[in-house]
Amino acid sequence: MRTRLLASKPLYIQLREKLIDRIASGEWKGGDAIPNEIELARIYGLSSGTVRKALNWMEAAKLLVRQQGRGTFVCDRSDADTAELYVRVRAPDGHLPKLRCECASVEVAPAHADERAILDLPAGAEVRRIRQTYFIGDTPLSWVRSTVPLDLFPLPIDEAKEYCALPQLAKRCGVILGKGEERLRFAAADAEAAERLKCTPGEMLATYERRVNTIDGRVAEWKRGFEKLPEGYYYSVPLGVDTQSLD
Amino acid sequence: MRTRLLASKPLYIQLREKLIDRIASGEWKGGDAIPNEIELARIYGLSSGTVRKALNWMEAAKLLVRQQGRGTFVCDRSDADTAELYVRVRAPDGHLPKLRCECASVEVAPAHADERAILDLPAGAEVRRIRQTYFIGDTPLSWVRSTVPLDLFPLPIDEAKEYCALPQLAKRCGVILGKGEERLRFAAADAEAAERLKCTPGEMLATYERRVNTIDGRVAEWKRGFEKLPEGYYYSVPLGVDTQSLD
DNA sequence: AAGTGGTCTAGACCACGAG
DNA sequence: TCGTGGTCTAGACCACTTC
CATH class of the missing domain: 1.10.10.10 (Winged helix-like DNA-binding domain superfamily/Winged helix DNA-binding domain)
Structure with missing residues (x-):
């Protein structure tokens, strides 16, 4: 009928x-x-x-x-099971390491041309840019720059500093995360990365560029930076199709 | 009824x-x-x-x-769309690079204890071990050792040499591949890797350990080796849940 | 025993592709 | 026009959890 x-x-x-x-x-x-x-x-x-x-x-x-x-x-979209889907670093025991974050700077500004292209934003749209260092205990792990569309995550700057991990921020702002892609390679550390990660400039580090979409297809985050894995740590990369989760 | x-x-x-x-x-x-x-x-x-x-x-x-x-x-389980799911290296243009393979050695032998544990094989089971170099054009990309259960891929050694890529081998032997995991990190090249990849011993390279299962849960391959990505090449790592493929 | 999700059926009708 | 898969319905019955 x-x-x-x-x-x-x-x-x-x-x-x-x-x-x-x-x-x-x-x-x-x-x-x-x-x-x-x-x-x-x-x-x-x-x-x-x-x-x-x-x-x-x-x-x-x-x-x-x-x-x-x-x-x-x-499901709690900010718990460890979910965070695991958006961070590929694993400790030697196979678990997601407990990460701590220090926020070096936060700014809100009109999006640059490259940001508008990557985040798929109209002219004049605003973004929030965050620079942060992640630590495992007291060891610096990564130094990253993150850009997010301000309209998806409209928090005052002071509060934005508190949310370093994307799943937490998304939960706070009522954004449901979907699929993403991380592009991983090796490169020599630049001066800033070397300082933040306490290594020598020119040392070979992992470097990545990451984009995460919302579940309805908007681009929620563009993040890029250097990462220095401690001994025994690795990136866990899924291969093939996960057919377990489909009945 | x-x-x-x-x-x-x-x-x-x-x-x-x-x-x-x-x-x-x-x-x-x-x-x-x-x-x-x-x-x-x-x-x-x-x-x-x-x-x-x-x-x-x-x-x-x-x-x-x-x-x-x-x-x-x-679906053709050995075409590019499928191979893409089991190889994470991408060219600067985002496409899967065309890989050529040279087989350095093939042997069939009873599985060692570590191989039995990882491939989940009973005592006395046989495996095939392959050492191979992958090239992009004439540039060596990776040097790997692969171990597979012989009962899943029961080919004569001469024919086994012909199948370097797992999806092709699986198709030939009637094996349907499922999910896998690749563990990726950086490490100094050992002497053998340096020779095969034409770099200096001790140079930092990517190194991985990969396991791929069959669709019904057996372990089909254990592979590990060094990889030296050419400039601009990267690893494409999927994040989150792909909800596109589910209606 | 009551209430939940999981399996399975037997249809009707719609949207798309090909001849 | 015909055959295909896609959507949607209205159930029956089973398996599991909880009380």
Whole structure:
């Protein structure tokens, strides 16, 4: 009967966008149980099959966890499991190292041409630029410059300094992160990197350029810098297709 | 009616395993159209919903491509699109570079203790060990040692020399590759690597250790070696969850 | 026992591609 | 026009968790 596909998008996509909004807005927080399938179907006037399709997608996207017999729960998008997806450095034991961050500078300014191109921003858009050093304990790990669109993360500068890790910042600002890419290579440290990372200028370090998108396809962050891995640390790079997470 | 879940596995998993077998065995080759949903449902005595669930999983796993109005087609698991998933090196233009391989040695032998542990093999199992150099044009890129379980890839040594890239070898032997992990770091070149890669011993190079599983969870390859990226080349590391491939 | 998600069915109808 | 996959429905029944 009711097949008003006139809104052009499939109903299961419209539904998941509504549910994502309810998570992004903070109405549903990490750990909360959401209404069951039948209830959601009644609320939104859909069949349970359509609801299920939306929920399964959100589970694969790590926005929800479903447990037979218990219910459907919202994932905390700033916990270690999520952060792990956006930081590839691993300690010798295979775990994500505990990182500490020192913010060297924060500024808000109109985006440069390169920033507008990479972040896909219109002329006149503003960005926030942060320079920061990450530490493992007291050992400097990396020295990076990060640029984010101000409209996605509209925080006062003082508060922005507090959020060094992107997943935390995104949670604070109601942004859901999606896919990203990190381009990793080796290069000689420049003078500034050498000073920050306590090494000699010209020493070969890892260097990366990273872009992370929001779940709806905007570019949320452009970050680049040098990284000096401690002995035994490595980058964990996934290969192939992860078919475990798809049933 | 017919709910013999007694075989313990859900029907859609049983079905996809049967379909994967028909691809792995070579019955269905890359580019072939497979029977449509309704036909598969009739053949296997299932509802079309169950068939669809199996096919959608296989599409997400990049075993099939489905096109509305045309049909369902088998992916070539040795083409560039697939190889891209198992090699992270990219040329400055963002594309997978064309690699050439020279095989330095091949041997078949009982697995050492470390190989049995990593490849998850029983005592007495045999492996094939290959040492090879990869080139981009005439420039040496990497020097690696690879170990594979012989029972997965039972080729005579002469033929084994011909298959340097894992996706090609897997296709030849009816093995479907799944997920893997590459551990990447920097280290000083040892004497052998320096000779093969035409650099000085002690020079800092990338070094990696890579494991790739089959789609049903066996370990298909353990590979490790040194890599010297040409200027402008980089490693492309995926971040976050790819939600594009899930509808 | 009650409530949840997981599996499976048997359809209807729509959108797309090819002849 | 026909055949394909894509969307959506309205159930039945099973497996698991909790009380």
